[in-house]
Amino acid sequence: MAEVLALRVFDLDAHYKDFQALWAVSLDVKKGEVVSIIGANGSGKSTLLNTISGLLTPTRGTIEFFGQEIGDLVPHKTVAEGISLVPEGRRVFTRLTVNENLVMGSYVPRSRPNKNKSLKDIHELFPVLKARQNQMADTLSGGEQQMLAIGRALMSEPKLILCDEISLGLAPMIIKDIYKRLMQINAEGLTIVLVEQDIRRSLKAANHAYVMLEGKVVLEGEPSSLTEDEVKKAYFGL
């Protein structure tokens, strides 16, 4: 079977005012894959994900999603196309209940009719969210909030989910649990991009990995083909 490209980022630049945060970044994500992006603080990982989802408009280059150019789309358009971002720092709606948060995930017209089914699926995936469904989101623990952020992103029935540092600040047990669920939905066909600082875990999960440094992709390949030494050098820019 020919491999379908879910996402093709080509020659992408992005700026914050005069500051250039991305330099000619190119990256391919095949349908059904898990792709990891790793890099030190400030290497541009979040900027890349934010640019793909439309929070930031690229200053050069193209972003194609299943062959369609989406570089200049605003976030509410990219969600409608099927890209969901789990943002850095979770950003759950603190003054909404857990279920209201999830229902907000199905806001795009395409996914509203399937709201109840999606809700049931998420409750199965993360049973704790069902147990806490009527609680305000800010009463959840950090791990539960991360599950909520992921569940909320899944409610729009995306084709591609971008996860920005979902393991940050969580206990290893919880991280393991969340990754297990993610791999489960990946097995069901969802394409996943993982941004992490934790090199080992994200390389283990990925089919393909990219290492970023100072706004550029400095190394890429299948995790099995990359030596630890190589990765470390790229990561720290030695």
Next chain:
Amino acid sequence: MEDFAQPIVNGILLGGLYAIIAIGMSTMFGIVKLVNLAHGDLMILGSFLSLSLGTWMGIGPLWTLLLVVPIMYFVGFFVQGFLLNRVLGKEMEPPLLVAFGVSIILQNLLLMIYTPDARSLMTDLAVKTIPITSYLNIPVIYLLDALIGVAVITILYLLFQRTYLGRAIRAASDDEVAARLMGVNTRNIYAKAMGIAMMSAGVAGVLVGMTFTFYPHTGPQYLIIAFGVVVIGGLGSMKGTLAGGLILALSQLLGAQIFGPGYQLFCGYVVLLIVLAVRPQGIFGTV
């Protein structure tokens, strides 16, 4: 006791009117942190709209609601979408100034069109009362104000709790970026929220016009009432707005009964100050 029965009943009923005057402003503050200085003037615009439509079409004030409310939605949508959204950002001052500008423009526009004369929306209800005892009557117009006020606030509550639009408004006020990531066009949502706030202000304007006289310059007076209600009740809760309206109206009318009519406004402000000193976040406020 007989002396106090009437002001208490009137105060309770007037509280419902105060609440509907304030609800739109409280809502917009909760959503975009906007202190809408034009809120009172926009409400009075509703009164004048009703006046013109009523005279022109020969219908009673309550019937004009069918037109005033949708027109006010578009006024609100326009004010937010084309004026306030442009200056929305990190700081609070620019939107404040724009709202102030809208307030001045509206007052002078109304003055130009309608002259400074006192107006009121004529209705038979204004003079009707329901006698309860020899010393207690329920003014029908106050009763109507209270019932419509509570009904509108209940509808708003349901809208905010049960609909995608309402949840999107709350979500956007909680975390704008996250709301955009859910597919919410937040700018559009703010304009719709202001539209809804102005629908409630339109209803308030018609009720105020039926109950009291109004002039092109009456707006700020109601802005202050709205402020009082919000400060007393606390921001962002419908319960708080109702309670705030009730407390402000009651303290005004009871104050007038005890100290004389000249002290009506004064007593309202005293209670306001007490709440500010004791519980600055308002009675139902959270922050």
